[in-house]
Structure formats: structure tokens, C-alpha cells
Amino acid sequence: MIELATLGLLKEQELHGYELRKRLGELPGARSAVVSFGSLYPALARLERGGLVKAVEANTLPAAVPSSGSLTGELAAFRSRRAATTRTGRSKKVYGITARGEAALVELLTDPVPTDERTFALKVAFCRHLGAEARLELFERRRGELAQRAAASARKREPERLLDRYTRSLRERDDETLTNDLAWLDRLIAGEQAATPEEPTQ
């Protein structure tokens, strides 16, 4: 999940970890992909080791530092420069996606293994990086899974009078939620078929 989110965001723009997390929180898909730093930074390190992302020049060199004569000023400028270039010390570390990373992103987006809601929301958020065909497949596969769930739920429906008030209410809500999600997917699918193949994805 965190890999998908990271690669998806880095595909659009180079970012450092802290900013990445902020963007993650802004992504729709509600109870979305906000992750803790304690999992984000190790994930970035992992992706870097795997060659899916790479640290790029952090352009944080204080723009136009006039040689101030101030000893501490000079020192700070030096440290800042060194940190940005050699990555000792602790300054921003900006990552970009690599070619391997882009391939991995498509891989993750097209992986047919059924996913939880959050991951599916992430896939939709980044599905513009997919071809029209793969995108449609993504939507329809999900639709199939939900339809199957709806059928299973209909099959095992107990007689209403056996359930308590709250269990009954939960079941009703489940059904509504499923119906709504199916309708949403139908809209997405219809939207795909409406879009002329010639038009660019965005």
C-alpha cells in the first residue's frame, strides 16, 4: 500500500518524505493513506535500495547567500550545502521515481489480487497512468468482486426476525453500501466507455 502511494505520488512530482506524507493525507479515498513516518521513511529507503526511486539533488541551497562576513552564517551555508549534496547531516532528501519505479507502479496498479478499499482507492487515484484498457479492467474486476459479495450476502440472508435490531441495521447498511459502491463503479465504467479513445487520459 505504502509503495503504491509513494510511487504514485512521485510519478507526478519529486518530493521529500515529509511532504509526501502531507500529500497522502490530502488524497481522496477518505480514511485514506496517511501513514506514520515510522513506516514511510523505511519504505522510502527500501524503494531506494530496490532502485525504484532515487534521491535527487535537494535544491535547498539557500538562494543567493551574500558572503555576510558572519562566521556562523558562513558555517550554516557550508553545512547546508554539504548536507544537500553529500547527504550527511539531516536536511531534506528529495526523491524521484526511476524507470524501474514506473514499471513497478504499473505492476501494482494492474495486479489482479483483490485488495481492500484503501488500496483500491489508491489505484483509482493513480489509474490515469494506465492505458484505457487496463483501467477499464481495473474497474470491472472490482465490480465483479463486489457483485459476488452482494450475491453471497443475499444467499445467506437470515430471516429478519431472528436478528436483533442492531444486527439487522448493520446488514441493511452493508447492503446499501454495496449497492452504492456498485453504482459508483458503474459510473466510472460508463465514463470510460463515453471517453473517446483518442482523447488524452487527463
Next chain:
Amino acid sequence: MIELATLGLLKEQELHGYELRKRLGELPGARSAVVSFGSLYPALARLERGGLVKAVEANTLPAAVPSSGSLTGELAAFRSRRAATTRTGRSKKVYGITARGEAALVELLTDPVPTDERTFALKVAFCRHLGAEARLELFERRRGELAQRAAASARKREPERLLDRYTRSLRERDDETLTNDLAWLDRLIAGEQAATPEEPTQ
């Protein structure tokens, strides 16, 4: 989560692990509480060590085994009896909830820490074990959390034209889902207020 589910089910009826899991899968709250055996059995052991549940007499003794003269039959009956009583070998191990377990269940149900959807669904599934007051509080606390989320989402709404088709669709769905869940909670709350305090919970 698994503790809540286990205690909630055992409060109604004594069950063994395998059956417990089956029931878990039948609970509404859809993508519900089905857990793997690899996490269920250790959880039961943990709960037993903590004195929240206890293994009760497994009444699997083959009912009325007529002394058949068959050597293997006698042996099987012996093994079965021994397994059921001394818990060597591998036969059904039926658990029941203890007084401490019942207290812990109420504790879990009233814990005010915000939870994910699955856990909240479990709380609703077992909320009949709560007093009318605590139950109403459960619903209203959740309602407050969702309302806050809705407000936050409204606040940070980006101008539509900046988002791509899919992100826009995701956001719409989020809003609908939130609205539906709020309406559901409102129905639950209204139902509580409609129920006369004298009426038994079920």
C-alpha cells in the same frame, strides 16, 4: 478487534475456535471480522491465560456408544473421552466467557478511542450488551467523528478543475459514503430514542 469479536460471540454462546470463526464470517459489517486460525487460536489462548474465557467441558463424548465388542471402536471411544476430559490429543475445545471476560467486553464496547469501520461494526453487533445510555453514547460519539471528518473534507475542497476525472470521482464517492453513514447513525440514534426505556434491549 479479535478479542472483541471473540468475547462478543462467547457472551451469547459457548463455542470452540473453528465454529467461532465461522460465526465471525456470518456477522454483518460485511468485509467483516473473518480472521485466520493462525491469529484466532493464539488469541483464545491469550484470553484463557488472562482469565477472560475458560475452556469448558467439551460435550463431544460420543453419545451412547454401545459396547460394540469392536476393539477399534472401544479404543476410539476411550481416546475421545480422554481427549474431552484431559485435553491431551486434539479434539474440540469449547470456550465460555467468564465474569472477567464480560467486564472486559463492556470495557471494549465503551472504549472511547476512535476505531476503524470493522471494529465499530463489531461494537454495534454486540451493543445490546450495553445499557441504553452507553449505547446511545457509542452511536453519538461515532456520529461526531464522522461529522468532523465531513467538515474537514469540506474545508479542504480543491477547485474541481484542478483534479483529474478519477480523483474527482473518488472525492464524490467519499462524500456520498460519509453522508450515508451519517444518515445510518441518525437512524440508529432515532431508534434508541424511540425505544421506551422500559423495553428490554432485544
Next chain:
DNA sequence: GGTTACATGTAACTAGTTACATGATTAG
């Protein structure tokens, strides 16, 4: 000059999963 927000990272822990190993019961 001190506080707040930005920024990165590690260690210990949590709550589950899959894969495996084993045995008992039931039905054809």
C-alpha cells in the same frame, strides 16, 4: 534567544497473515 514547525530516522512493539504440521470425524 526560545518556541514552533519542518524533517529524518531507528527500535520496540502490535496485530494480523500464510504456510506448515498434526490429528479426529464423517460419509461414500
Next chain:
DNA sequence: CTAATCATGTAACTAGTTACATGTAACC
């Protein structure tokens, strides 16, 4: 008798979390 299903359990792993440690930049 043998295959399927019921039943329990352990070990290794996965994907996150919280708590902590540390340092930088901005601002008032």
C-alpha cells in the same frame, strides 16, 4: 478404506504502529 471436512496449534513473516532521538529553519 480413503477422501473430505472438521479441528487445533506453531513458526516465520508482513505491514503497519508508537515512542524516541536528533537536527534544521522560520518567526517573533
